[in-house]
Amino acid sequence: MTAQIPPATPHTTGSIAAAIGAQLIGPADLPISTLETLDRAGPTTMTFIRSAAYARDWGSSSAAAALISQGLAIPGHDPARRALLVVPDADLALIKVLGMFEPKPTATPGRHAGAIIDPSAQIAATAQIGAGCVVEAGVTIGEGTVLMTDVTVGADSRIGPACRLHPGVVLYPRTVIGAGGVLHANAVIGADGFGYRPREDGRGLIKIPHIGNVEIGQGVEIGACSCIDRGKFGATVIGDGTKIDNHCQIGHNCRIGRSVIICGMCGMGGSTTIGDGVIIAGHVGVADNLTVGAGARIAAKSAVMQDVPAGESWFGYPAQPAASQMRAVVALRSLPAFMRSVRKALNLREG
């Protein structure tokens, strides 16, 4: 049931080995059509063996070739029939090989007849606007940028060159996206921040207008269904090279630094600052108006409720330095037995 991925040019074990500088143990003329995992690999596929545990399955696999790191023993290899490509760092080489087999992205070239483009929009000659897209007044779109299908670009937005906006992306008015940005399907950039005040008579809530925008730097990737709210005034800012996974929520007026990694399903409260190079694992929440210092690391599911100093690793609910939190977790697991022992020793009653 593997999807057929015809590479742009046919590859062989020899051409791949040459491209990545691998030592080739086996034939150089085996055609390779794609990569697959060991258990699903077929006779024209290459696989990847990371550890001795997987190496054991090489003999029974149908794969034509495998990419491995130096020093990993592969039992049962028959170099007359199949090929091993040996490199110093197979993980690094794998990225290069994946790039060789990466399918060219599909897009309707030019401006699709089914797109609705305001006459005042300035769209570069090489930009592509897919079917069902709507580009409102005053928008500018840079060279080589691709809007897939059903993308809505709100008025006065500015999209740099070489960006890709996948189907269903919505930009509210005045959004700014730097060069090379990738926005995955159904991401929403620039919705109203979530701010209300109790009505003066105490009956209901008054919405706080959000007149700001979202400004995304260069080389940023935003995951599918992720949302970045616009500023109350001023901008919500995402720094250059930052990568945000699917299902994330960035509140109004957040300032996310450069080369930050935010894994899936994280939420940042309003006006929070995340320093450069911070790594945030999945399902983390960071409360409003906090600062996470540059280079900090936050473990999965943490609830950050106070500032995190630069360079520290934090963890927990509420989050605290990871070492303290791990000691608390370990202590908690032994707590029931500890309580029994102590109550017995001290002749204390339960509760």
Place this chain on the structure above:
Amino acid sequence: MTAQIPPATPHTTGSIAAAIGAQLIGPADLPISTLETLDRAGPTTMTFIRSAAYARDWGSSSAAAALISQGLAIPGHDPARRALLVVPDADLALIKVLGMFEPKPTATPGRHAGAIIDPSAQIAATAQIGAGCVVEAGVTIGEGTVLMTDVTVGADSRIGPACRLHPGVVLYPRTVIGAGGVLHANAVIGADGFGYRPREDGRGLIKIPHIGNVEIGQGVEIGACSCIDRGKFGATVIGDGTKIDNHCQIGHNCRIGRSVIICGMCGMGGSTTIGDGVIIAGHVGVADNLTVGAGARIAAKSAVMQDVPAGESWFGYPAQPAASQMRAVVALRSLPAFMRSVRKALNLREG
């Protein structure tokens, strides 16, 4: 303010009782237009009474009829005027009754003029493609499958028969969906996995190409706004009969087994394996590269950070076997008082 749901054929208390094999206590000729909760039911609606607490309200309700389990006493029932339908298992019978009243799904029959379909796509004669849909090159779509509005199907995707893709669904290229699949609105299947490596000069991040795809088995349901990322190489696999709720995130190269239930807002890290029949409650996170064994159950909000053996129930942050975790929760609640007692007994200072 109840929406009017005209059933395909008019039902009465008698016709419903006959269809589900219920004992009828009351008139057989009362017309029933829909089901409603007890407090909102009107004179042509049937309601459902699960427990004695609700049975007390039967007298003051306007409902024409109620579905109940044998043995449940209903005070104040007047069989001259209203009807009770008594069955061995009212929960089970309710499913049948709901099916009788289920509105026929709406869809534009055939191919809507406003859909954009690549000439190379192979679409079965009875498939329906709604307004605003885009079907790219090389796609195949099976008999009876319905694409509602604004669905994007990426190149070389294969959708089986009898599927329903709700509005705004996005399939990235090469996605495979088995027979009978239901994808709810704005779900995104096949976006890039979230993988980066530090650049060799330490300045910024390099994106790892993801050349794989997503393969969804037969009879799978995927909730609204849920995302399944495609494999780095090879496929992210969802097994037959598995049900995934709204707002879930399945990472690249996950292998989700058959008849798995994943409730809302769960996230699975990359390359994680979930065994057949596993049940995962809401807001759970499972870290990368783990295995949750067949038949395991994971309680809501758990953070699974190690493998879970088959058949076990786990819970907590970090998750551990549920019984241990519950003992720890109970112990923690009594910890402040315990500490005071012990400090007093031992004459220890605080902190």
Place this chain on the structure above:
Amino acid sequence: MTAQIPPATPHTTGSIAAAIGAQLIGPADLPISTLETLDRAGPTTMTFIRSAAYARDWGSSSAAAALISQGLAIPGHDPARRALLVVPDADLALIKVLGMFEPKPTATPGRHAGAIIDPSAQIAATAQIGAGCVVEAGVTIGEGTVLMTDVTVGADSRIGPACRLHPGVVLYPRTVIGAGGVLHANAVIGADGFGYRPREDGRGLIKIPHIGNVEIGQGVEIGACSCIDRGKFGATVIGDGTKIDNHCQIGHNCRIGRSVIICGMCGMGGSTTIGDGVIIAGHVGVADNLTVGAGARIAAKSAVMQDVPAGESWFGYPAQPAASQMRAVVALRSLPAFMRSVRKALNLREG
């Protein structure tokens, strides 16, 4: 890189001071084009100074004017050149000023030629239906309501007056939305509830039909990518004036009260009741069939697994009254040291 936001009418320090009743310390004729944060403000922008910490930066800022509360000292102010607008409550005044600068929302007036509208739909004369929208049979849409782009409105839905549905919103059939509702981009209202029963032969799962709908009261705001599932039978109800942030999930048959605030990424299990005026912070989960009483407050990341009495503040995993939970958190942090002391004092072995 600030987006230009031309106000409808030009404002000056004097006109703004008059509008909000501020004491003006400085020139009345400085033109103000927008608001900005202190560090990004330019010569025609006004800023907002909340505290002494920010007041220190006034001297080095380029802003033309600042809004401040009475009693806050602003060192280095030169009233010949720049203006301070002094009010009793700057937070409250800020909302008024933001309203003065709020850009008019953009929308295609009338019915866009690219919209697909069923002839049986009843659309008020002043309603606007944007490009790519699909309005199915039997729908009613009230005066002044705006459907932006690519909105799908399922059959027999009823949308009140003065609503705004942002791009990509999907309403399943029979959805009801009261006057003044705002639904942000890619929100999904009325998808099937998540309910299955094991097949009688134990092999696989049977889907429970959901024949109900979603009924949203007046003045409700629903965030981007949020989902509200329809009832199994009867309605999932959202009360008047309630505000739900991005990425929330409301299960089938929930009853959410009036003026409730639900922050981002929260999930409510099926048939749960949330009382009037409840405030729920981000990333909270509430399990099925529970009741959270009116006026209760739930802290971020809590997992509510039992009923919460009206007016109480709860917190934790599992959630309990906040005061107890805070004592437990504090006790847990000192637990490792406490265990060491007690083991030493009692001569107990570890583990």
